[in-house]
């Protein structure tokens with residue numbers, strides 16, 4: 001069985017090229033049951049309400065449902081834009097959800113999966129913010145807002161953090177951060193460490209160990225396939241020219 005890994009689509013609008021490509025890619029997986037790993041920030045904003053869904057995500061959720069009906073397993077690791085996936089993901093769709101990270105055994109490999117926003121263990125302000133956004137009182141307070149407001153607030157926060165991120169990325173050294181993160185996971189028994197978050201497709205392999213960063217599904221359309229223990233990093237064929245998305249990233 002083939003296993004597919006992708007992250008960081010930051011979906012906002014079904015008319016966007018990246019959204020349409022993701023639907024096209026997922027449709028192509030209908031041919032045979034597989035396992036699909038979504039490693040966070042698939043959505044620009046997701047908060048798991050009990051009875052409410054954001055309308056823009058219906059096409060994707062329908063496609064995930066079709067895959068599930070055909071026997072595909074879906075594993076979701078929450079990112080920094082999509083968290084508390086909630087009952088729709090776990091119960092209705094029947095996905096396995098990891099809020100932080102997971103260590104799984106597949107095809108004789110021990111795979112550590114996470115979104116990647118926690119790889120920098122010294123970034124205490126971020127870890128604090130992350131914990132705050134996920135704590136029950138914050139969630140309870142945020143849930144009081146009408147979902148339309150929550151959507152606007154999250155979009156505003158997303159635009160702000162992207163500006164800050166552009167400045168921060170200049171100082172980022174993802175290879176080093178990822179190697180350090182992977183070494184710790186190797187010590188805990190993993191032999192394949194996969195993250196997203198950095199929007200940086202990268203694969204480093206030695207005989208026994210592999211580090212993989214997935215890149216993004218915004219403009220790179222990169223993803224990984226695990227087939228009989230062998231991992232490859234590839235990208236989705238794009239026949240259309242990369243037109244600007246409906247919103248600026």
Ligand SMILES: [Mn+2]
Pocket residue numbers: 008040041079080081115117196197198
């Ligand atoms: Mn992220």
